[in-house]
Amino acid sequence: MAFLDYLINGISLGSIYAVIALGYTLVYGIAKMLNFAHGDIIMVGGYAVFTAMVTWGWSTWVAMLFAVVVCTLLGITIEKVAYKPLRKASSLSVLITAIGVSYFLQNLALLIFDEKPKVFTSVVNIPKINLFDGKVVIKGETTAAILVSVVIVVGLSLFINHTQKGRAMLAVSEDKDAAQLMGINVNSTISLTFAIGSGLAAVAGMLLCSSYPTLTNTTGAMPGIKAFVAAVFGGIGSIPGAMIGGILIGVIEILGRAYISPQLADAMVFAVLILVLMIKPTGILGKKINEKV
Amino acid sequence: MKKKLNPQTRKSFITYGLLMIVFIAVEILLSTGSISSMMQGLLVPICVYSILAVSLNLTVGILGELSLGQAGFMCVGAYASAIFSNLVKESITQPMIRFTLAILVGGVVAALFGIIIGIPVLRLRGDYLAIVTLAFGEIIKNVFAALYIGYDSAGLHISLKSQGDLGLKPDGKMIINGALGISGTPNDSTFEIAFVILFISVIIIYNFVHSRTGRAVMSIRDNRIAAESVGLNITKYKLITFALTAFLAGVAGTLYSHNFYSLQASKFDYNLSILILVFVVLGGIGNIRGSIIAAAVLTLLPELLRSINNYRMLFYAVILIVMMICTSNETIRSFFIRNFEKLKGLIFKKKSDGAAVKEAE
Numbered sequence: 149m150a151f152l153d154y155l156i157n158g159i160s161l162g163s164i165y166a167v168i169a170l171g172y173t174l175v176y177g178i179a180k181m182l183n184f185a186h187g188d189i190i191m192v193g194g195y196a197v198f199t200a201m202v203t204w205g206w207s208t209w210v211a212m213l214f215a216v217v218v219c220t221l222l223g224i225t226i227e228k229v230a231y232k233p234l235r236k237a238s239s240l241s242v243l244i245t246a247i248g249v250s251y252f253l254q255n256l257a258l259l260i261f262d263e264k265p266k267v268f269t270s271v272v273n274i275p276k277i278n279l280f281d282g283k284v285v286i287k288g289e290t291t292a293a294i295l296v297s298v299v300i301v302v303g304l305s306l307f308i309n310h311t312q313k314g315r316a317m318l319a320v321s322e323d324k325d326a327a328q329l330m331g332i333n334v335n336s337t338i339s340l341t342f343a344i345g346s347g348l349a350a351v352a353g354m355l356l357c358s359s360y361p362t363l364t365n366t367t368g369a370m371p372g373i374k375a376f377v378a379a380v381f382g383g384i385g386s387i388p389g390a391m392i393g394g395i396l397i398g399v400i401e402i403l404g405r406a407y408i409s410p411q412l413a414d415a416m417v418f419a420v421l422i423l424v425l426m427i428k429p430t431g432i433l434g435k436k437i438n439e440k441v
Numbered sequence: 442m443k444k445k446l447n448p449q450t451r452k453s454f455i456t457y458g459l460l461m462i463v464f465i466a467v468e469i470l471l472s473t474g475s476i477s478s479m480m481q482g483l484l485v486p487i488c489v490y491s492i493l494a495v496s497l498n499l500t501v502g503i504l505g506e507l508s509l510g511q512a513g514f515m516c517v518g519a520y521a522s523a524i525f526s527n528l529v530k531e532s533i534t535q536p537m538i539r540f541t542l543a544i545l546v547g548g549v550v551a552a553l554f555g556i557i558i559g560i561p562v563l564r565l566r567g568d569y570l571a572i573v574t575l576a577f578g579e580i581i582k583n584v585f586a587a588l589y590i591g592y593d594s595a596g597l598h599i600s601l602k603s604q605g606d607l608g609l610k611p612d613g614k615m616i617i618n619g620a621l622g623i624s625g626t627p628n629d630s631t632f633e634i635a636f637v638i639l640f641i642s643v644i645i646i647y648n649f650v651h652s653r654t655g656r657a658v659m660s661i662r663d664n665r666i667a668a669e670s671v672g673l674n675i676t677k678y679k680l681i682t683f684a685l686t687a688f689l690a691g692v693a694g695t696l697y698s699h700n701f702y703s704l705q706a707s708k709f710d711y712n713l714s715i716l717i718l719v720f721v722v723l724g725g726i727g728n729i730r731g732s733i734i735a736a737a738v739l740t741l742l743p744e745l746l747r748s749i750n751n752y753r754m755l756f757y758a759v760i761l762i763v764m765m766i767c768t769s770n771e772t773i774r775s776f777f778i779r780n781f782e783k784l785k786g787l788i789f790k791k792k793s794d795g796a797a798v799k800e801a802e
Contacts, residue, residue, distance in 0.1 A: 245761075
């Protein structure tokens with residue numbers, strides 16, 4: 149039964165990675181940039197809920213809504229201030245700017261909330277589920293993480309494929325100039341993408357901190373990197389790919405930690421990524437792009 | 442007739458000259474005791490970061506591929522050389538010979554890792570290569586953090602589990618103690634040695650870039666398909682560059698590990714790789730001199746900003762963002778260039794007016 153326990157924990161962690169990876173995939177697909185600051189938006193989301201709930205004493209739902217709004221606005225602001233001036237610059241310059249934004253957010257959080265880790269109170273209020281006479285217990289956080297990620301994946305797929313704004317996003321990711329000629333406002337579409345991605349990061353932050361309740365200014369960094377690995381793993385730019393990648397990464401991490409070595413779990417996650425990319429260089433569900441001379 | 446140096450040679454000699462001037466200046470300041478002990482502690486790290494930055498510039502600037510695994514190669518070099526130094530500490534007592542050998546060990550082992558990793562990885566390009574090199578760097582860090590090595594009369598013991606798992610005899614000694622890292626490495630790194638190695642690295646890189654191989658590598662960067670069609674072996678040249686980058690990173694790692702009494706693998710995380718990439722990009726991609734300047738300035742900057750203590754890293758981040766926007770946004774850049782030209786015009790005008798202006802002042 150221990151195996152089932154680990155597997156469920158893995159799927160739960162993986163669902164959180166999947167939500168983060170969705171944000172990465174969306175932004176990468178449309179802005180063609182590695183948004184290194186994405187992980188830190190998770191941390192901002194965590195702190196926003198924490199402040200609203202503990203310091204200001206707001207109710208859980210209002211606090212969650214507050215965090216999503218804060219992160220969405222933050223994402224739009226970051227895009228406008230830091231990334232928009234670099235739309236035509238080399239991808240390396242954009243990458244360094246994203247790293248700068250990441251440093252900025254981490255150190256701002258350090259200044260405001262100091263180094264001491266905050267103990268996060270779970271925002272999830274779902275009862276435990278007992279299976280096999282209590283041999284396997286599914287925590288409320290686990291149920292919430294899985295449900296939320298499934299809802300988000302389905303919702304996002306519907307949004308992208310069936311609404312006008314969503315199809316505009318697809319068009320911009322396909323060919324920015326052609327989309328502009330077709331009358332799509334590229335700037336507002338990119339802003340919308342950052343808004344959605346950052347809102348998802350806030351949700352991921354709450355889920356992550358509910359399951360792993362220590363909150364510091366670097367809480368988001370490693371999950372951010374792993375979620376990016378998940379996005380690449382599943383094929384960057386693909387929504388179902390991000391989901392599959394996220395869950396696989398989560399399961400590998402938890403099973404590796406339990407059965408092989410706690411220190412080497414992260415190494416295993418990265419090793420699997422390398423293996424996948426060696427066999428299929430665009431990830432599991434990635435599209436093959438032919439290079440033109 | 443006077444023979445004129447070609448511009449590339451001139452450029453490299455200017456860099457050598459500048460490096461020598463800086464070295465002499467620092468030596469004079471050191472002998473007069475006008476450098477604070479905190480700054481003195483930064484001298485070796487500045488050289489180390491400079492070597493890392495110039496070597497990464499080979500991959501990023503000359504080969505045109507993004508690598509985020511520099512810290513991993515540095516880690517390999519640091520650990521390999523520290524193990525070597527710890528093993529021969531008693532048998533080779535002459536520090537110069539021991540350290541020279543350690544540097545070679547660190548560099549060669551890192552280069553081997555570079556080749557092993559490079560063969561599969563260099564098939565990928567762009568952001569995929571970046572994430573895979575980052576992944577390799579993290580794997581190296583994690584494996585070294587879980588590594589236990591000790592030695593006794595029966596030889597070397599290696600384990601990935603725990604100290605007890607090694608089964609050392611009572612006379613045994615630990616070299617690497619898992620997450621606690623290496624300890625007892627002889628402190629052989631000095632500013633002079635680090636500087637000489639930086640100097641040699643710069644010479645190697647300039648000569649590499651201007652060699653036949655270097656030109657081939659640059660042609661691959663500029664147009665891979667065209668380079669392939671004229672018969673260049675892409676994989677070979679990519680691997681050579683990657684291995685040289687790894688070699689120099691390993692050498693830098695050796696200097697780094699022999700600068701501290703103890704060293705943990707957790708120091709070599711992806712943030713370090715990113716930091717070095719920041720040096721390369723801010724110094725100018727492909728610009729060797731710029732990499733060294735950026736490495737030195739950005740290593741000193743947090744120390745210089747110490748007076749605004751809590752805000753210094755925030756300030757650093759803002760500087761980074763503003764620098765990138767100012768150097769990469771066309772509108773802002775052309776604004777700066779225009780004004781710079783104007784300023785230049787003003788200064789030269791003043792010069793041509795010559796003594797009259799000076800007299801008036």
